[in-house]
Amino acid sequence: xxxxxxxxxxYNSEHDIYDCLDSVARHCDVPAGDVEIVIVDxxxxxxxxxxxxxxxxxxxxxxxxxxxxxxxxGQGNNIGIRKxxxxxxxxxxxxxxIVEPVFGTVLRAFEDDERLYMYGMKQLLAENRDSRHSxxxxxxxxxxxxxxxxxxxxxxxxxxxxxxxLTGSFFFVKKAEFESVxxxxxxxxxxxxxxxxxxxxxxxxxxxxxxxxxxxxxxxxSGRKPSLKYEKAIFENLLYLHEKKGYSRLKTVRNFLxxxxxxLFRESVRVKMGKSDDLYQVLRxxxxxxxxxxxxxxxxGRKQ
Numbered sequence: 001x002x003x004x005x006x007x008x009x010x011y012n013s014e015h016d017i018y019d020c021l022d023s024v025a026r027h028c029d030v031p032a033g034d035v036e037i038v039i040v041d042x043x044x045x046x047x048x049x050x051x052x053x054x055x056x057x058x059x060x061x062x063x064x065x066x067x068x069x070x071x072x073x074g075q076g077n078n079i080g081i082r083k084x085x086x087x088x089x090x091x092x093x094x095x096x097x098i099v100e101p102v103f104g105t106v107l108r109a110f111e112d113d114e115r116l117y118m119y120g121m122k123q124l125l126a127e128n129r130d131s132r133h134s135x136x137x138x139x140x141x142x143x144x145x146x147x148x149x150x151x152x153x154x155x156x157x158x159x160x161x162x163x164x165x166l167t168g169s170f171f172f173v174k175k176a177e178f179e180s181v182x183x184x185x186x187x188x189x190x191x192x193x194x195x196x197x198x199x200x201x202x203x204x205x206x207x208x209x210x211x212x213x214x215x216x217x218x219x220x221x222s223g224r225k226p227s228l229k230y231e232k233a234i235f236e237n238l239l240y241l242h243e244k245k246g247y248s249r250l251k252t253v254r255n256f257l258x259x260x261x262x263x264l265f266r267e268s269v270r271v272k273m274g275k276s277d278d279l280y281q282v283l284r285x286x287x288x289x290x291x292x293x294x295x296x297x298x299x300x301g302r303k304q
Contacts, residue, residue, distance in 0.1 A: 002061070003034040003107055005084030005175075006092055009076035011042040013094040014050055016220075020094045021058055029101035036061040038080040042070040073168075074184025074193055081183055084175060093169040097218040099124070105215060106172050117177040117201065118209040120166035122157070125222040133219075135164045135211055139195050139238050140247060143258025159211035165198035166209065170217050177205055185241070191230070192237035199245065226279040231286040250301075253294045260287045 006024060010017055021037065028035060037060050041047045051064040063083055067076055077091060088110055106119055123131040134157075137150045141163070153159070181200040184193055202209075235256055242252045260283055267280040 002036045002084075002086035003030070004036075004088050004090060004103060005081075005086040006035065006037045006090045007040070007077055007080035007084060008037065008092050008094055009040050009042060009073055009080065010044060010050070010094050011070065011076075012044045012046075014044070014046055016094040017050060017054065018057070020092070020096060021054060023097040023099070025058055025060070027098045027101045027103075029104045030107065032059045033061075035103070036063060036085060038063045038065065038083050040065045040067055040076045040080040040083075042067045042072075042076050071186060072189035074188055074190075075186040078183045078186060081175065081178065087175055088172060089175050089178065090172050091168065091170070093219065095220045096170045097220065099127075099216055099218050102215050102217075105212075109210065109212075110172075110174070113208070115206070115208040116210055117174045117205055118166065119172040120209075120211050121170065121215045121217055122211075122213045123167060123170070124216050124218045125220075126218065129222070131219060133167050134213075135159055135166050136194075137164050138198065139192075139252075139255065140199075140242060140245070141255075143255035143260075144262055146255065147259045147262040157211075157213040159213075161207035161209035161211070162202060164211075165194040166211065167219075168194040168197075169219050177201065180204065185244075187240065188237045191233045192241060195238065196241045196244075226282040228282050228285045228289075231282060232289065235286075235290070250294065250297050253290055253297065257287065257290050257294065260290060 008017070008020065017039070024037070037058070039051070039054065039062065041050070041064070044050060047066060055062050055064065065079055065083060067079060081089060088107070102121065109119060110116055120135065123134040125131045132151065132154050134154060137146050137153070139146060153164070178201070181197075181204050185196055188196070198209075239249055239252050243249065264280065264283045264287065267277070267283060271277045271280050
C-alpha cells in the first residue's frame with residue numbers, strides 16, 4: 001500500500017515538471033515504493049510527450065490523467081485526489097522544488113498524532129531567501145489587521161492554526177478528512193482556495209494543523225510581475241467563498257479596501273527608497289476598482 005500520493009496539476013508546464021519531479025526523486029527519504037505521483041494535465045499542447053517522458057524517467061509509480069477540460073486548479077486536483085491510493089496527500093505545484101528530505105518527517109508526524117490532518121512548511125523564493133507567503137491570516141478578519149498581523153507573524157514564524165491557513169502551493173493533507181469536507185470548491189478556477197479549505201476543515205475537525213519552520217521548500221514565483229488581473233481574481237473568488245459562509249459582499253469589499261490602503265502605503269515607502277513602482281501602480285488601480293465595486297453594492301442596496 002502506498003503511504004503518500006503526490007498530486008501535481010499541469011498546464012503547459014513542460015519547463016517546470018521535470019525539475020519538480022527531479023527534486024522529489026533527489027530528496028525522497030522513504031522507499032520509492034511508498035510514494036506515487038499523480039499528474040493531472042489540464043490540456044497542455046504537448047501532453048502526450050510529457051506523459052511518456054515522466055513515465056520512463058522516474059522510479060516512482062506514476063499515474064497520468066488527461067483531464068477532458070481545463071476546469072481550473074481545484075478541479076484538476078480533485079481528479080488527482082480521487083485517483084490517489086495513499087491515505088496521505090501532498091498537493092504540489094509544478095513550480096515548487098523540494099530542497100531537503102522531508103517525507104520521513106511528515107509521515108512520522110501523522111503516525112504520531114492521529115488528530116493531525118494538515119502539515120505545511122516554510123516557503124523559500126530562492127536559496128537563503130524567505131518568502132512572506134508560507135501562511136496567512138484568514139481574509140475574513142479586519143483588513144488592516146490582516147496585513148499587519150500576517151506580516152508580523154510570517155517574519156516570526158508564529159503560526160496560529162485556528163486563524164491562519166497554509167499556502168496552497170505545497171501542503172500535506174489526509175485524504176479521508178479532505179474528502180469528507182468536499183475537497184476543492186470547483187466553482188473557483190484558481191486563487192483563494194486555501195482560506196475556504198481551512199475554514200471547512202477547522203470547522204469539522206478543529207485546528208489540528210502543523211506548520212514546520214525547520215523544513216523548507218522552494219516556490220519559484222519571485223520573477224512574477226504584479227498584476228491587476230491577479231488582484232481582481234483573488235477578490236472576486238473570495239466574494240463568492242465568503243458569501244457561502246454568510247459574509248456580506250460589502251464587508252468583504254471594505255476589508256479589501258483596508259488591506260489595500262496599508263499595502264499602498266507600504267509600497268509608497270518602497271518607491272521613495274528607489275524600489276520598483278510596479279506593485280504600487282497595480283494597487284492604485286485595484287483600489288479604484290474596489291471603490292467602484294463598493295459604490296455599486298451600496299447603490300443596489302438603496303434600490304431594494
